[in-house]
Amino acid sequence: MSTLGRGRQPGGTHIVENQPDWRVDIDEYDLNHPLRDAVAAFGAGWADAQLHEVGTLVGERSFQRDAQLAHQHPPVAHTFDRWGFRLDEVEYDESYHRIIAAAVAHGAHTAAWADPKPGAAVARAATFMLFAQVEPGHACPISMTHSAVASLRDSPWIADDWLPRLYSRSYDRHLLPADQKPSALVGMAMTEKQGGSDVRANTTTAVHVSGHSYQLTGHKWFCSAPMSDGFLVLAQSHRASTQEGLSCLFVPRVLPHGDRNVFRVQRLKDKVGNRSNASAEIEFDGTVGVLVGEPGRGVRTIIEMVQRTRLDCVLGTAAGMRQSVAEALWHARGRRAFGRMLVEQPAMTAVLADLALEAEAAMLTGMRLAQAFEADASDQDVALRRLATPVSKYWVCKRGPQHAYEAMECLGGNGYIESFPLGRRYREQPVMAIWEGSGNVIALDVLRALARDPDSADAVRAELQTTRGAHPLLDAHTAGTLTLLREMSLAEPDGAQAQARRLTEALALALQASTMVRYAPRIDAEAFIGARLGQSRGWQYGVLPPGTDAAAIIARH
Template identity: 75%
Template structure:
């Protein structure tokens, strides 16, 4: 007679052993101890209950399944209907709408604008990261809607009608007449074949039609989230026979009484990642748009929007790092090799600890930036964010792809398959470094802020001074960084040092934040691993004697 638990040889083809359980139905906020502490320390303890609600939602089996479906069933463009009439719509999988609807319902888009109390930016950033941790593609329209508020405030002839919709927590995916629709999402269409980051090289033209109205003709090479309700575009405008210059215009998908604006979706981009979200090539041909800001002042009109989308690039990268750490640690705790759990084997423990430190530093960077964008921000905060935003966007987004790869490797062959989320994350992380200015563009923005905005440089120095004396290694790094700034100012080719300076400033910023908000073990290990004399070039090269196990246990 066979006893309970005894194995019968040949009774089954195989047994599944030595595999971790599914990582599902968890509270992603509660499990992220560093995030819980940072939300408290940076002014948003009042948001804990809703963040736990969001954490349980995005950690649920249903939400994770929707994340898979939304990326498996990519959007489809329908430029014409069955009779050949222009339709210009994009069809998404229902899972994408469920994810986007949940993010909007919890204020991941504009809650900081709708309720601008202290800590609102931090709470919104934490919400955004929790959603983007599990499904990043939907974060594109969420981010652009958040950022567009800053620009549209400068156009009351648009804002009076549209702002209540942007601040709404309802989600309506259909193209309904504006008179019937109580919510809205905003996209962008800036990039052209001719220019890329050089927006002044674009050829789109807007002709003044009277009042604040222009008629636009041109082609946009990348239009983000083309089923949004309205878009910010750049065009070279004319009034009468006069050239006004590069101007920012707001293009609604629908005109009064449900009439469709000319917004021709030519094709969808076949992208490396970000597959749940559509990006399109579009044609504007006699399209109606409305002035935002002043004629010929298009770049200043969108600069605050750009700063906020760059903030969200940092948050999105940090969210991806958190997913990578969570999945890698979960796997290492549930799988054994060579007689011990992976998490207890020193080589693996060092890698996991190093990945965790990178994730925490990125998260703190994102939340500190979000705090600087809050409604109550001081003049010094505004000056600091002008430099800290491009500095952080440059560095954190650059660290994302390699971080995802190293975490993927922790899962071995499973990590390389699409059945696990880290293959998708590895393909996703590069977009944060490319969107809103790739590396050189951002590094040159850092250089521009340093040379043309003395208040920003002073504010950054003040920020670093808050931890002066707390770490000899960091103090020496900051001293070397300012020496580099001095020599660069006198150099004939300062652009050649733009990346070096951006990296040095970013590491100083992160190290200072870790000293203020992370346990001393984590902060000191991070500083030694990034700035110390024996630092390594790869993840997992920690200082001799580092307590990697304690760092991992906190994450």
């Protein structure tokens, strides 16, 4: 990957003069002016120095090389050893271990839980995005560990032993008893072949043994990060002859006495993207699990965890958008075509500016949500996040794949080459839209939130009222969205479901535009509103309102 000697190679046909340098050895946080402004605006300015440290780390040539290697050498399952004894281990490339160790060391997983001071959730969100911008696969166990705290902390029989391990800044890849490994990461195993998102159709059983302990039998179709130290699992629990219902259980990989729990790795999924991170099919057979929360209340137990993993889907998508914009801008500023630099070509300038606006709106949405998850969040923010999280997860994550593709196109043929990072990003973005509820599931969750929690709708209305009168297009869109919201509350269930995506999209755009008005420069906010809400809006990137100063927008990015 060395750039030494470029343009001085022997042989005239190999002299390279019209290609940008490698985009390495930079401070990704310093170059990301919108993120720096958001960190300050949302109350985490005290984290600026540590975010510069993270930005410099992930911008290093060696870190970016590790990101590439982790995807070129995906995990490998070792079900048995050479003598036929079960191992059920997953081997990762050394590059992956270096990346995840760095993310843990900088608190990308649980820093906001371990030290819940004002702005901690925002600082953690920014840290998470900086790491996920360069290597997204490791973000899965990082996110699950962060989110699992919300479910485990109210079960002291687990929390007292495990939360200090989850808060640790050390990383150890080995499966060891707790007294030999003071740190831990957490994965999930929820869905089954016959259920998918309909977890109540799960058939895995958990039979009560004693105290909070159960024995599990069954099969999980998707288990994320199977080399984690513990897993949150849903199963149909039974006590004596009584069926308790769907319960949440915590399954440790290593039992307290040092023996490994029964956790059979059947095979790893051959995924389209997210290849540095393993996803597995697993089998339980007399596996020990510990009850989390109340028996038969499994969905309620994991709901706060799910809200946080959905937040991280938004943050992860926004991080991917930032990578796409940064790579596209770097290329356009370093390549000449038709007598001018690409970045100076008006058509390209418009596309780059539009991609930058999308990334900024996604990032600000994620940071506003992170603020609503602060330990000292107001009652209104708690209500807001219950509705705004699924709304934002639906829209931002659906925008990710098309955004990555458009950025690939900015690089031309180079964008379609694996030695550049945007092909990897293009394959990565869909996982955020599918994981933790694909489009229809999320849209239906929006309807459920509105039906079960009227305060959440009131909180969204109050949020949108903060920018009333700021822009006529936003006022018109907000009024239409709130009218649709009222109509949907009176509609028959089937009719409401048929329009659930329409409502969710309208709410998401209203929240994004309002957030841009409040926290982005005026030129960015007005261009975003005109491009997304105006009558002349286009279906592809690069269709901006006439008169938009696209060059000024991309200069900030």
